[in-house]
Amino acid sequence: MSPSAPLALEHDFLTLDASDARFYQEENWAAYLCIHSTDPVYRVDAQFSRPFWNVCKHEYCKQVGMDLDLFSTEYGVHLEDTAFDLKPDESAAAAAQAAASDPLRAALFPPCLVDSATHKRYRAPVNPPFRHERIAGLEGAVRAHIRSVLDTVEPDVEIDFMTAFASRIPLLVTAELLGVSAEHEHDFEHWSRQIIQQSEPGFEPDWPALAAMVQFMRDALADRREHPRDDVISVLAQSGLPEEVVVGWCWLILIAGIETTGGLLGAGLDLLLRHPDQRARVVQDPALIRQTVAEMLRMISPGRYIRRTATADTEIGGHQIAKGDMVAMNFTVANFDPELFEDPLRFDIDRKPSETAAFSYGLHRCLGMSVALLESRIAFEELFARFPDIELCGKTVVRPTTATVVVERVPVVLRG
Numbered sequence: 205m206s207p208s209a210p211l212a213l214e215h216d217f218l219t220l221d222a223s224d225a226r227f228y229q230e231e232n233w234a235a236y237l238c239i240h241s242t243d244p245v246y247r248v249d250a251q252f253s254r255p256f257w258n259v260c261k262h263e264y265c266k267q268v269g270m271d272l273d274l275f276s277t278e279y280g281v282h283l284e285d286t287a288f289d290l291k292p293d294e295s296a297a298a299a300a301q302a303a304a305s306d307p308l309r310a311a312l313f314p315p316c317l318v319d320s321a322t323h324k325r326y327r328a329p330v331n332p333p334f335r336h337e338r339i340a341g342l343e344g345a346v347r348a349h350i351r352s353v354l355d356t357v358e359p360d361v362e363i364d365f366m367t368a369f370a371s372r373i374p375l376l377v378t379a380e381l382l383g384v385s386a387e388h389e390h391d392f393e394h395w396s397r398q399i400i401q402q403s404e405p406g407f408e409p410d411w412p413a414l415a416a417m418v419q420f421m422r423d424a425l426a427d428r429r430e431h432p433r434d435d436v437i438s439v440l441a442q443s444g445l446p447e448e449v450v451v452g453w454c455w456l457i458l459i460a461g462i463e464t465t466g467g468l469l470g471a472g473l474d475l476l477l478r479h480p481d482q483r484a485r486v487v488q489d490p491a492l493i494r495q496t497v498a499e500m501l502r503m504i505s506p507g508r509y510i511r512r513t514a515t516a517d518t519e520i521g522g523h524q525i526a527k528g529d530m531v532a533m534n535f536t537v538a539n540f541d542p543e544l545f546e547d548p549l550r551f552d553i554d555r556k557p558s559e560t561a562a563f564s565y566g567l568h569r570c571l572g573m574s575v576a577l578l579e580s581r582i583a584f585e586e587l588f589a590r591f592p593d594i595e596l597c598g599k600t601v602v603r604p605t606t607a608t609v610v611v612e613r614v615p616v617v618l619r620g
């Protein structure tokens with residue numbers, strides 16, 4: 205197949221353009237099977253971004269994710285990066301320099317958008333508090349937060365599971381981890397949406413809110429320099445990294461797990477409730493929750509794709525990729541690969557898929573993976589222990605987005 209040959213359309217899909225939010229709707233899942241049977245690496249002349257390569261097979265996503273020198277994050281990690289002011293051919297370094305005269309833009313420059321050597325140096329001090337063993341130590345505190353949220357949930361009436369539970373858990377857990385007060389949870393949610401949505405076409409962030417977020421982190425850092433505690437902000441305050449990088453990590457850690465984990469809980473419950481036999485097994489045997497969460501991650505892929513930019517001419521899956529081409533590691537489609545997952549459109553809690561696909565590959569692999577896995581396991585354990593009978597009483601509403609799953613509403617009745 206020539207580098208820019210279009211994918212053969214043998215079915216009636218919504219779209220094969222992954223810059224279009226309709227690409228990720230459940231009605232479009234059949235398109236993923238066609239992509240796998242035709243060519244899992246194809247060029248998209250996109251409607252909502254510059255043209256890009258949609259890379260839809262795990263082995264090729266891995267090839268891209270593992271080679272940071274050849275596939276750089278420096279030009280952005282989404283098809284659109286409006287808030288960070290990246291112009292199509294501008295590197296992060298150039299954009300950061302241009303933003304230096306504007307302290308807010310400089311503080312909003314995420315530390316993941318730097319070249320591989322710098323990123324390694326920036327990430328090294330942040331890794332230890334996120335190691336699996338350290339995160340496992342939070343089990344008691346996380347369980348206590350989840351129980352306290354369940355205490356506030358009204359049983360036997362229709363509620364929105366997102367507002368009452370799923371959106372709140374990641375906010376409280378992240379606040380615990382960072383060591384900031386959860387009384388600001390509504391601000392955290394708003395800030396998170398402002399950052400997450402900036403990768404959607406045409407979105408204009410609420411700049412005063414983002415300025416407040418940066419100031420909040422600066423204040424917290426100043427406090428921990430004076431009074432260190434056992435939390436991630438204190439680790440960052442002592443890291444010796446430049447001030448703007450430390451501020452960048454603080455807000456990135458705050459927002460990166462809110463929508464993603466909330467979406468996993470909300471869309472995951474929706475999936476399980478639509479499969480009553482499997483739901484009954486999980487409620488009866490909580491030991492199945494870990495593998496159920498892994499299967500939810502496969503079907504939902506809360507971080508749907510991550511973009512890189514080729515720094516030299518190269519090849520992926522037999523296609524010639526030119527220097528400067530945008531390449532999307534499309535985890536969503538990769539997670540429906542029939543060669544790896546038999547009957548991939550079927551939700552099957554006995555499948556036990558590898559968890560790594562949803563969290564990307566290489567040095568940028570999700571910093572909060574152990575946090576997300578811990579909190580979602582405990583959330584479902586506690587939810588089903590308290591409310592073994594849950595009824596889905598309407599259609600779950602998912603916002604039309606491309607980069608990150610945003611679940612707006614899951615109408616349910618919880619019964620004890």
Ligand code: HEM
Binds near residue numbers: 281327460506567570
């Ligand atoms: C189900 C939940 C989550 C999913 C699916 C998810 C997925 C991802 C993905 C796909 C990336 C991109 C990696 C790349 O550029 O290759 C990422 C990065 C990141 N995630 Fe997560 N994430 C989740 C939860 C969390 C949580 C709970 C936290 C923090 C508490 C977190 C913090 C981060 C950070 C800081 C990065 C940037 C890492 C870097 O570039 O070095 N994530 N995540």
